[in-house]
Amino acid sequence: MENVSTRRSGQALLVWGLLVVAANLRASLTGVGPLLDQVQADLGLVPAVAGLLNTLPLLTFAALSPLVPRLAARWGAERLLGGALMVLTLGIALRWVPVAAGLFTGTVLIGAGIAVGNVLLPSLIKRDFPTRVGMLTSAYATVMGGVAAVASGVAVPISEVAPGGWYTALGCWVLFALVAVLLWLPQMRAPRRAVQAVRGHRLPWGSGLAWAVTAFMGLQSLGFYVVVTWLPRFLQDNGTSAATAGWLLFLFQAVAVLTSLAVPGVMRRAGDQRVLAAICSAVMFLGYLGLLVAPGAAPLWSVVLGLGGGACLVLALAFIGLRAQDANVAGALSAMAQSIGYLLAAAGPVVFGLLHTVSAGWRVPIVVMCAAAAGQTIVALAAGGGTVRPATGEVPDRVPAPR
Template identity: 35%
Template sequence: MLVGLGLVALNLRPAVTSVGPLLQEIVQSLGFDRTEAGILTTLPVLCFGLIAPVAPVLGRRFGAENMIFAALVAVAVACAMRLAPSASLLYASGVLAGLAIGIMNVLLPGIVKRDFPRHVGAVTGFYTMMLCVGAAGAAAFAPQVEILFATDWTAALAVWGILALLALPAWAPLRAHFHSAPQAGIGETRNLWTNALAWQVTIYLGLASSLAYSVFGWGAKILQDRGMDVPASGLMLGLSILVQGVGAQFAPLMASKRGDLRFSALLMTGFGLAGLLGYLFAPMAVMWLCSIVLGIGQGGAFAIALTMIAQRGGTPETAARLSGMTQSVGYVMGALAGPLAVGLVHDAFGGWPPVAILFTVITLGAAVCALGAGRVRTV
């Protein structure tokens, strides 16, 4: 199961992070304006949230292992769709990949809570680290695929479907068990909507995600507009995402003996903001350092959010219900307050510096929610 989790986690972000470094080329090829480009980067994240309320029902009905297997197939198909230089197919592939990844996002925390109840923090850190490796590889090497194989952006986006094909045979034997991760239907989740702690976890995840997906979608473009070439910007973004694995692995372990996550959450959000401001204003010579600081902060913040879902849930069933709520609302919030908002602010004010205010406001909101969600309580 641990090996399978790692291989599945490798597929949770490449379909998203491979787009950012090639965005300028895609825009020029398909004639997109800034708003259309923002929609392209926002669609998958929005689909993460839209499918989240349905994912627990599917997991209970068909088995979590079976649904993850089907989602891997869908990711492979979505990547293959990008071989055609078509705007409609590119948008459709983003929707399909977003729905498939959203299902896996919701089902995995319940599986971790069920199969590794004494090691939730460590296993969550492990699969988040593998998620970061996949995300970083796609961001860093998508431009390199173009250069190495003398191809265009279509093949550089489609190639990441191979990761899903590699995960399928490793995950397939688990389908024989056909035991669903503890899940709850939509109706059974309603009582969470009036719970303050559930909302604190949800908003924290949403705001942390909005910053992460802003970097996935626009980080390389920010560096390119500041004078960095496309391959270098992809490598810099890849470095940031790769380092997220370090933050993801160790941030949950910084919790107090009682499980208090407030200090580690505040520290990671502070690191993330420092890295974001560095991308916007720091000298280009120290951009590698900004990428490291940004990666540690964002990876740690995301892993803490996943740990909060498992710990604050109390029981596997409640953790699954909380996972459905946080990821449905959180990712929709992340899509609207993140990549789409960044594009709109950039266009409205004609540059990147005003985006710093948006990043700061989002970070402060996440910090306030962390003070509530990080306390040792259960829903």
């Protein structure tokens, strides 16, 4: 009886640890956009250099994600994640230093810490909670998105009232990161598991299903970062005030968080996720199409994009665990999907902005986003079912596949 109670307590502590880690995976990123004008003016940065504050973390995700399985095999997933949280904490603390070197160095370190968390969380959930992948993925995506939305909403108010202004608004999240480090310490001290979540490091480049999951991850990430970067500007060009545009961006993220809560229940009732993923991707298409043909109703389309985007994020993260045969494959698939996916996401806002400049309007870039959403709808039909198996020569973990 005592062993059962101890095991349950350990699992509860692990779940809380995972959720607090998830809460730190976006907040330090989404708070930058609302403060970018202040940062640029105070440090004398040209627009292209200031834009790197949004692009550098995504490029860091793409560069480091393929390395995470190898590092986890060497040090253990729990210890590696703990080290990543410490790097993340250091990066946020460096942002509190009001100089350009601290800001950009901190941004790279933040990207490195988040990259490890992005890859490891799906594989840890697959390993320790193989029959609850959908529910826990939704939980951590909801926490991640909810805190990110709050961070974008409170960034400017904090900068206006706190000593230090914008750099306090960016650096104050170090307290949240320290809480995550403290909650994760018991996992770092625990003995290494007999079965490591990501002990292999062969990424499934030869699997068509793995490429479908990767494409779905990349396209939904591209959509999210394009909307977060450019929706306020689009709204302002169509007559919305800057303050209202900021709140509509918050609305987009808030609706996405609420939508993510409903996904697990639908997933449990479905044999696979093909139809669900295709419908949610089609909702994204509808949102972009609405911006194209009826820009005056942009607040409505912000809600529509949030409805589709929140569901697609949860599905993209859940596919990593649901499509993988075991936790080892989940780690490799996570590294592949997130490296390519975030590389695509990093290019998205840049290409969207370039098309806006070249075409002197919003029609061409929004047509491109309609095409991306249509492609995501097609890819969803492949990514929503099937199993990615270990690469040749790898031994699968003995973990039951989730239904």
